[in-house]
Amino acid sequence: MTLLSPWFLLGALGVGLPLWLHLLQRENPVRLPFASLMFFEKRTQSTLLQRQFRYLLLLAARLALIALLVFAFAKPIWERPPTTVLSDIPSLHLIVLDTSMSMRFGDRWNRAVESAREIVNGMDAQDQGQILSTGPSVSVVTNPTREKAELLAALEALKPTSSRNSYGDVVEAVRSLIPNPDTPVEVHLISDFQNAAMPGRFSDVALPTVAQLDPVDVGSPDDENWAIESVKGSLRLVGQEKPRLEVTVAGFAPEPAQKTVSLEINGQTIASKSQEVPAMGRASFLFEDFDAPAGFSRAKLTLSPSDDLADDDVRLVALDNSDPDPILFVTNDRRRRDALYYESALNASKAAVFKVKTSSPGEAERLDPDDYALVTLSDVAQLSAGYEQTLMDYVRSGGSVLITVGPETAARGPCR
Amino acid sequence: MAIQQLLDPAVLGRLTSMELVARTVVDGVLTGLHRSPFFGFSLDFAEYRPYVQGDDPRFVDWNVFSRTERTYIKRYLGETNTHLVILLDTSASMGFKGRAPQTKLQYAKYLASSLAYLSTRQHDATGLICFDAAVNDYRHPSTRPGHLQSILHTIDQAEASKVTNLELPFDHFRQYVSKRGLVAVISDFYYDPETVVKGVRPLAFQGHEMMFFQILDPAEIQPDISEATVLEDMETGDLLEVSSDFAKREYPERMRAHMENLKKTVQGIGGDYVLLDTSRPLDLALREYLLFRQRRR
Numbered sequence A: 001m002t003l004l005s006p007w008f009l010l011g012a013l014g015v016g017l018p019l020w021l022h023l024l025q026r027e028n029p030v031r032l033p034f035a036s037l038m039f040f041e042k043r044t045q046s047t048l049l050q051r052q053f054r055y056l057l058l059l060a061a062r063l064a065l066i067a068l069l070v071f072a073f074a075k076p077i078w079e080r081p082p083t084t085v086l087s088d089i090p091s092l093h094l095i096v097l098d099t100s101m102s103m104r105f106g107d108r109w110n111r112a113v114e115s116a117r118e119i120v121n122g123m124d125a126q127d128q129g130q131i132l133s134t135g136p137s138v139s140v141v142t143n144p145t146r147e148k149a150e151l152l153a154a155l156e157a158l159k160p161t162s163s164r165n166s167y168g169d170v171v172e173a174v175r176s177l178i179p180n181p182d183t184p185v186e187v188h189l190i191s192d193f194q195n196a197a198m199p200g201r202f203s204d205v206a207l208p209t210v211a212q213l214d215p216v217d218v219g220s221p222d223d224e225n226w227a228i229e230s231v232k233g234s235l236r237l238v239g240q241e242k243p244r245l246e247v248t249v250a251g252f253a254p255e256p257a258q259k260t261v262s263l264e265i266n267g268q269t270i271a272s273k274s275q276e277v278p279a280m281g282r283a284s285f286l287f288e289d290f291d292a293p294a295g296f297s298r299a300k301l302t303l304s305p306s307d308d309l310a311d312d313d314v315r316l317v318a319l320d321n322s323d324p325d326p327i328l329f330v331t332n333d334r335r336r337r338d339a340l341y342y343e344s345a346l347n348a349s350k351a352a353v354f355k356v357k358t359s360s361p362g363e364a365e366r367l368d369p370d371d372y373a374l375v376t377l378s379d380v381a382q383l384s385a386g387y388e389q390t391l392m393d394y395v396r397s398g399g400s401v402l403i404t405v406g407p408e409t410a411a412r413g414p415c416r
Numbered sequence B: 001m002a003i004q005q006l007l008d009p010a011v012l013g014r015l016t017s018m019e020l021v022a023r024t025v026v027d028g029v030l031t032g033l034h035r036s037p038f039f040g041f042s043l044d045f046a047e048y049r050p051y052v053q054g055d056d057p058r059f060v061d062w063n064v065f066s067r068t069e070r071t072y073i074k075r076y077l078g079e080t081n082t083h084l085v086i087l088l089d090t091s092a093s094m095g096f097k098g099r100a101p102q103t104k105l106q107y108a109k110y111l112a113s114s115l116a117y118l119s120t121r122q123h124d125a126t127g128l129i130c131f132d133a134a135v136n137d138y139r140h141p142s143t144r145p146g147h148l149q150s151i152l153h154t155i156d157q158a159e160a161s162k163v164t165n166l167e168l169p170f171d172h173f174r175q176y177v178s179k180r181g182l183v184a185v186i187s188d189f190y191y192d193p194e195t196v197v198k199g200v201r202p203l204a205f206q207g208h209e210m211m212f213f214q215i216l217d218p219a220e221i222q223p224d225i226s227e228a229t230v231l232e233d234m235e236t237g238d239l240l241e242v243s244s245d246f247a248k249r250e251y252p253e254r255m256r257a258h259m260e261n262l263k264k265t266v267q268g269i270g271g272d273y274v275l276l277d278t279s280r281p282l283d284l285a286l287r288e289y290l291l292f293r294q295r296r297r
Helices: A006-027 A047-073 A108-121 A148-157 A167-177 A337-347 A385-396 A407-412 B018-031 B062-068 B104-121 B147-157 B167-176 B193-205 B244-268 B283-296
Strands: A031-034 A092-097 A128-133 A185-191 A211-217 A225-234 A244-252 A257-265 A268-277 A282-288 A295-304 A314-321 A325-331 A354-359 A374-378 A401-404 B039-050 B072-077 B083-089 B125-131 B135-142 B182-187 B209-216 B229-233 B239-242 B272-277
Touching (some): A006 A047, A092 A108, A108 A148, A108 A185, A128 A148, A167 A185, A225 A257, A225 A295, A244 A295, A257 A282, A268 A282, A325 A337, A337 A354, A337 A374, A385 A401, B018 B104, B018 B283, B083 B104, B083 B135, B083 B167, B104 B125, B104 B147, B104 B182, B104 B209, B104 B283, B135 B147, B167 B193, B193 B209, B193 B244, B209 B244, B209 B283, B239 B244, B244 B272, B272 B283
Parallel strands (some): A031 B229, A092 A185, A185 A211, A325 A374, B083 B125, B083 B182
Antiparallel strands (some): A244 A282, A257 A268, A257 A295, A295 A314, B125 B135, B229 B239
């Protein structure tokens, strides 16, 4: 048994208070002086003894209450005796392999696989093994099996992914995979133990008592890495607007380093910026005053010189320098108030640019819906049969129609 | 302040001088009497006093009436040929204080002082024996000037301690007082009545007139014990756990039987028995004394 808050045991000194009160009471029994006891007789059954017994019971109850309170505040934890070491009970070895992107760093992945192999080869004949991978979510790679060859083959098939890891998810998966409370389980967690994988609450990584954790750290505290952490700026360009990209480079190294970020658009290098990235800090690289071709462009940001984890040295973004998307807004409102609200709502978005053309149903019949990215019918109760067919053909060919209902459509009845 | 109020023990307790207490009590008692016990038939003229209704017409001085046509009573100093010895119990039990405003000993001291003062004013020789387990102080009966102050001082200095032994003071009395007189025993008499009488009987045979003042607190007659309590004997220090039921029912009966037994035993040897409740004024005791003295004259 261990105590999480042993300092609370100092509260046990509080038992001195009832003890002192009890002793105080014992030292001052209620005695009434009387002139003479000549005519008194001793009581046959002493209530004094009964009272003393009652006081002792009361004292014991008070002491027990305080002791229990103090003990409860000290947060005791009872540990079950280890049962997994018993050789006659077969164990389940859960081999959890971290497949997050950081495992691509250097030879971490190779070392992780090698460690897993050693665990598999070290299993007793009656023990079972099961392999889990952690990225992007915890996946069961194999079922529990005694076949080491099957486990080794599954290891060979695993590759690190581009996702991140979460130890909370790992523990949750382990809890669900424990077959019964009597089966000893050894959890071999093979990881580089990134801080970012820790959950918000410490209790989320508490394993069940039947499971024993065997952490295998394949990371190295001396590993250095630099990464493009984020790219911000105007990716959707409108009219003559110039693109502007702000690139944040994070350095995970004990010493500052000179780094260069290059910008390529559609395979052509546009600009390069160099500056020092501080130790365990961040630096911003700003790209502006360059022209983006019309339409969509593929922008590639590359950090150089490269390090052992090349995947986070490159970031791809898309630049959209196309014309605003035309939208046909069909309405019966002559004052066009709903069109005004609709256009204002669309323009509130920074991610896309739209150009709204407003027309009545009669005018709309003379327009080709294929010229528009979207046709919106705003509370239009009735269309001509020919235009209805035109819109249906437009939708079938990949066009989009948004129909909103209102008082007019409601008065007409259910939509067909 | 009314005279009766002056006789209240609570009021007397505020007086610092024992002589002042005695004088206050005695004067208060005498003021209420119709007939002064001081004046009697003797050759020593005392004073003239206007006749008031109720006076004996035999004492009217007719010579004065014939000259002045006013009726005057001629008064003489009373004669005395006796003495009073006060036996004051100062045992530890006399230090008990229950519901009364003062201890039993304090009340007994007021009584003893008043008796001594009254006796001295009647020109009786007054003596004192203070006792508990032994005789602590003894003042031989005397009428000489200053003797009263000596007795009052001795009474004032008395303190409650030790256990009671009633046989010793009576033995002492027999050894040193041979002349017949009045004997006032002031005690709570937590003693076997037969043993008391055994010590007193030789005195009665010698012709002494005995008065027994039993001083008790109201709480001793009817104790206030509402639950099982440990009582401590003030004389022996013994502890006894008693029940409230016994204290409410059985004890008062036993106490009453003891008082009755004491009274009968005392009356059996020709003595007087007076029970004094310490919450009540002292006039009862003094009146009893005066009546007792008048009967013995």
